[in-house]
Amino acid sequence: MPAGADSSDEDLMLAYAAGDAAAFDAIYARHKGGVYRYLLRQCRDAGIAEQLFQDVWMNLIRVRTSYQPTAKFTTWLYTLAHNRLIDHHRASGRVTLISTDDESHADVVAALPASRRSEPESRAANRELGERLKDAVAALPAAQRDAFLLQQEGGLTLEEIATLTGVGAETVKSRLRYATNKLRAELADFSPQLREDTG
DSSP: OOOOSSSHHHHHHHHHHTTHHHHHHHHHHHHHHHHHHHHHHHHHOHHHHHHHHHHHHHHHHHGGGGGOSOHHHHHHHHHHHHHHHHHHHHHHTOOOOOTTTTTHHHHHHHHHHOOOOOOHHHHHHHHHHHHHHHHHHHOOOOEEEEEHHHHTTTTTOOOHHHHHTOOOHHHHHHHHHHHHHHHHHHTGHHHHHHHHHOO
């Protein structure tokens, strides 16, 4: 029986493994944005992120028939993405890749739903906030950045991140706390504007 748009990720993946191509389209539509942002914010190079993104989905296609829903689908998917990043870093001989001149993703923050006021100043502030946030995330230590992005982009729980990264849940909790505190400190001057725009 074909999986529908309201099916769980796990059911869609099982349907895709059984030959339902539309199920893949639904999975891809649900997760392409988060996976791409996770990869881009880890390597800060749009060209590399695009290649890694394609590799992740090709890996999913390649292993579809062996998929078993033993964990939440997003944990499995972000494990593929995480492992592809690790392979890339090993092959490049670098632990982290950071480019400070990448502006290809600036439009994502500008495209977020605006507050009731959509004046140019508000859009400019959102764009600046987005750039500052990207830089602040890139400046986090690699382990903290990875945990933060897995939670924010992948929606993974502490336990899922712990399993994926091979550390204890308390370690993940500490990494997330340190990352959040550093980001708040870095963006402290934006706090009044953030409260105003979200109110």
